[in-house]
Amino acid sequence: MAGSGKNRQAGRIVVVNTADDRARVAACADYGAWLVEAPVVLVFGIHEDGGHHPDFDIGRMAQNAMVVCHAEGLASCPVTVARQDDLREALSIPPTYHVPMMVGLGYGSASDGTRGSHPRRPLSEIVHMGSWQDDGEWPTG
Template identity: 30%
Template sequence: MDAYRAIVTKRDTRKFSPEPIPEPVLTRILQAGRMAGSSKNTQPVRAILVTEPARKEEIASCGQFATHVPACAAAIAVVLTPGGGAFDAGRAAQNMMVAAWAEGVTSCPTSMHDAACANRVLGLPEGHSVAIVLAMGYPEAGTSVNLGRARIPLDDFVHSDHWRGEGAGG
């Protein structure tokens, strides 16, 4: 799959096959996260690879919409070290999800609404935080990875030279 196809066909899915993700595939996914650029190359992002069933259950209990996490083959917690920004985490997270999808591994970014719970479960030091948890696995057989959630038209997404529409300033 070329990069553009992987990007535009990537959908967030929550049903996984029990098939494990082979080590070399996981390594490529994690490398894709490591290679993301960061503000001033501060590299504030770390990844915690969670495959233990009990730990996945615990992580799931920290999110309000995370019931799919225990069934994933691997959960990757995207962690920010002190001073790291959300954009740094987002770049690494999307790199990993797109690289995974290019290998046929689907994923769902999952919010940890109870941040203290996620910090405790993952044993994070003071000042570190979980930006997002990526639930990953091969898609469940017979389940479409595209649930049909539409995107806004390109014309609404792109504004030329200046904000357009309601509330636009002079």
């Protein structure tokens, strides 16, 4: 599904699709209340022996899943897990797995008020050719 450091393939995904389970996983994120309404939540876990940068690998795995979902017409949004112990308990995930993120999936609505609320910055603001091209200050707006 995604590359991993030294091809360890230590990442795992739990597909959560029942209302009760979505409510339980939503409670594990500070900003996850909306996950209750998502038809599906993907929970990403990685074994504690997953390598030097396990969050990088699990992020790659999640991003690839989001790209595939977008290609299939699904909306997605990643969520940081604030209470990993609670999430592991809710889904019977072994304690040897870190569960740093979830991704809610569904069909987006143009009328939900969030689309376009944070437009993408142009590449000219984020890509530097050859060397850093600005003062490094965080852009406002």
